[in-house]
Amino acid sequence: MKCFQEICNCSCGDSNELWEATTNRELNSKLSLKELCHSNIGWFSDKSICDSYELADWMDSKIFGIYFLWHKDDYCPTHNLFHMKCLYVGKGQIKNRITRHFYSKDFSENMLVYFTYYDLPNRLSKYYEQLILDIFNVPFNKSENKGLNNLCMYFTQNEVD
Template sequence: MSTYEPFDQIASRELRQPISLYDLCRENIGWYTDKAIADSHLDDWGLNGLSGLYFLWHKEDYCSVHHRFHMRALYVGKGALPARLKAHWLKKPTEELMLIYFSYVVLANRMAKYIEQLILDCYNLPFNQAENLGELSLCAHFEQAEVD
């Protein structure tokens, strides 16, 4: 079973036009540094006015065979992207991680709510607390060009 299969199976049953979790995870990738290191530079990403679903990721090991980085999802959320990411930069305990990656998809609020909840039903994301019933880990593999 692939990492994305639990989400994809449910979405294909419940949505008229299913969305793949693989695609959701890999849209619009950016990063910010922990507040102890430097300013977030979130304003540099051109997120003003955007709203939707977003993930926070931690870059772990590099796989030299597949030439990709293993990314572990820390959080999934929804809302106004600049404000939500800035709030995470201010409040989430990321000093040990130093660099946090994010990815986002611009979506209507009602669709972002549905997808966020489905992800939390399937996966256990360490920074999510409310309604985080899932047991699986959510991971992705990003290429070097995606994390530069």
């Protein structure tokens, strides 16, 4: 489904073939890229809108895994889907890492940042994070970001509410 070619120019979805081929070759049990990117969705506003941020009680501070920060890039009225572009991928204790990003990164250009995360053991989080950075160019990641493709997903209205 590529309904944003005029707007996005990143051929969203094409890079999933490389993801599938790599995980099929390297892992016995694998997660789809869509499953990783569409789990446990939340959001926060940039510091210029809200000067403090707390994930409060809805997220356990012990959850460890991989997480993504997203920008809602555009909307496709044909498919009723939001085009989301990945800004950052990381791993660690999710609640602490996302809170740290709120306070340390400048998201003023994006204003509203969505996040998704997937609970995984450290070694799998490292693997998936590195594979994403090898395949995709994620703009807020500075180290080991060798990928050439944009990481984009389509989210439903329910997912972004």
